[in-house]
Amino acid sequence: MMIVAEKLTKKFGDFTAVDAIDLSIEKGKIVGLLGPNGAGKSTTISMISTLYKPTSGRLFFEGNDIIKSPKWIKPHLGYVPQELALYDSLSGYENLKYFGGLYGLSGTALKKRVDEVSRVIGIDERLKDRVSEYSGGMKRRINIGVALLHEPKLIIMDEPTVGIDPQSRNHILETVKSLGEQGITVIYTSHYMEEVEAICQDVWIMDHGKMIANGTQEALIEQAGIHTAIRMKFDSQIKDRLDPLRKLNHAMAVDLISDDELVVLVNGGGNTHKEVIKSVMELNYDLTSFDITRPNLEQVFLKLTGRGLRD
Ligand SMILES: Nc1ncnc2c1ncn2[C@@H]1O[C@H](COP(=O)(O)OP(=O)(O)OP(=O)(O)O)[C@@H](O)[C@H]1O
Ligand SMILES: [Mg+2]
Structure with missing residues (x-):
């Protein structure tokens, strides 16, 4: 050292x-x-x-x-x-x-x-x-x-x-x-x-x-246990079709935000989030848009302290 x-x-x-x-x-x-x-x-x-x-x-x-x-x-x-x-x-x-x-x-x-x-x-x-x-x-x-x-x-x-x-x-x-x-x-x-x-x-x-x-x-x-979050929006309501999503590889949790919108938390680094998106497409769900939040140090700090770095 x-x-x-x-x-x-x-x-x-x-x-x-x-x-x-x-x-x-x-x-x-x-x-x-x-x-x-x-x-x-x-x-x-x-x-x-x-x-x-x-x-x-x-x-x-x-x-x-x-x-x-x-x-x-x-x-x-x-x-x-x-x-x-x-x-x-x-x-x-x-x-x-x-x-x-x-x-x-x-x-x-x-x-x-x-x-x-x-x-x-x-x-x-x-x-x-x-x-x-x-x-x-x-x-x-x-x-x-x-x-x-x-x-x-x-x-x-x-x-x-x-x-x-x-x-x-x-x-x-x-x-x-x-x-x-x-x-x-x-x-x-x-x-x-x-x-x-x-x-x-x-x-x-x-x-x-x-x-x-x-x-x-x-x-x-x-260590901080932070995951990639994929927010997905669908063409029609999704709340009755959550089970297949919950069973996807790497999907840690599926949270409904509104009738046609949800967040999937993905574990693992690298490209596991891409696999999840691909699987959703393969389910033939009417995915209209998505947005990916990758884990970063800001979130690590937030998790550790409950505050943002620039408060
Ligand atoms: N010479 C000094 N006398 C009294 N207090 C001091 C002195 N130098 C620093 N401090 C205090 O010690 C704390 C840490 O200051 P320091 O400058 O090391 O922080 P920092 O992480 O570099 O912050 P910044 O990002 O603002 O530069 C602060 O609360 C600061 O007010
Ligand atoms: Mg300083």
């Missing part, structure tokens, strides 16, 4: 922002840290980044205690904070050079690395313009570039796509995927479950300072 946290806790006065969480992050994975506003995501990654000292608990990077000695993680960590940290009056290029200098790069090595990172974040033509003239998305991309300069093994990004244009958002998601392909470990915090679903292999879910679930998306959906 690259990161292991044991009973990690952070209090601000009497308030417990992170409450005795256990966490383990495998090398080379893109790991999502998902939770609503105030869940404790930023506080958790601030402790991993050694910006905050935990109130109690233990925290290791590659087996070394980083509460005692932050030096074990510092050279290997690229941290992209939730709040932007750039010099507005300098260009993107000058910012990269400046921060590269702070990491100890200089001369041709610095220039080479700035050029490489510029290609990764992809804002070539505008790189010589002042940061104050950039869109939020471009600033965010420079901030990511800064975190990549020293070729860290672990990148932590704190909600990097909040409030930016779709083009930058897609670019950032693609960048994260390609970092993962290069074997770099990424911790990606977000309260957008669609992003976490699209790029993360492992997911940790926080709420009110506690870690409430973790696993692959499939495992989380299975």
Whole structure:
């Protein structure tokens, strides 16, 4: 494991922002840290980044205690904070050079690395313009570039796509995927479950300072017992013809919504919902429309907490 946290806790006065969480992050994975506003995501990654000292608990990077000695993680960590940290009056290029200098790069090595990172974040033509003239998305991309300069093994990004244009958002998601392909470990915090679903292999879910679930998306959906729901509408009334539907393979439950409409809950992942629809067609029932709701992390969160992620 690259990161292991044991009973990690952070209090601000009497308030417990992170409450005795256990966490383990495998090398080379893109790991999502998902939770609503105030869940404790930023506080958790601030402790991993050694910006905050935990109130109690233990925290290791590659087996070394980083509460005692932050030096074990510092050279290997690229941290992209939730709040932007750039010099507005300098260009993107000058910012990269400046921060590269702070990491100890200089001369041709610095220039080479700035050029490489510029290609990764992809804002070539505008790189010589002042940061104050950039869109939020471009600033965010420079901030990511800064975190990549020293070729860290672990990148932590704190909600990097909040409030930016779709083009930058897609670019950032693609960048994260390609970092993962290069074997770099990424911790990606977000309260957008669609992003976490699209790029993360492992997911940790926080709420009110506690870690409430973790696993692959499939495992989380299975643990929470969430099913695919197929809503079907028929040409005429269906209530006297439910028995054959209840006997279909994979149909867990059939609930009538109105005379001519019902919901079938389907178990199993993959394509089992397609088999159910096919079987209904084969019954020669007068199906006029249907709509499929696949299980997702939003529903996992709802099931675990009784609330939506974005309440
Ligand atoms: N420096 C601080 N002093 C006091 N309370 C704090 C401090 N930092 C965070 N908190 C509180 O701790 C809780 C967790 O905050 P944190 O920023 O870790 O949440 P988050 O999951 O990152 O939320 P968001 O999605 O809004 O960024 C919140 O209730 C917040 O108000
Ligand atoms: Mg936060």
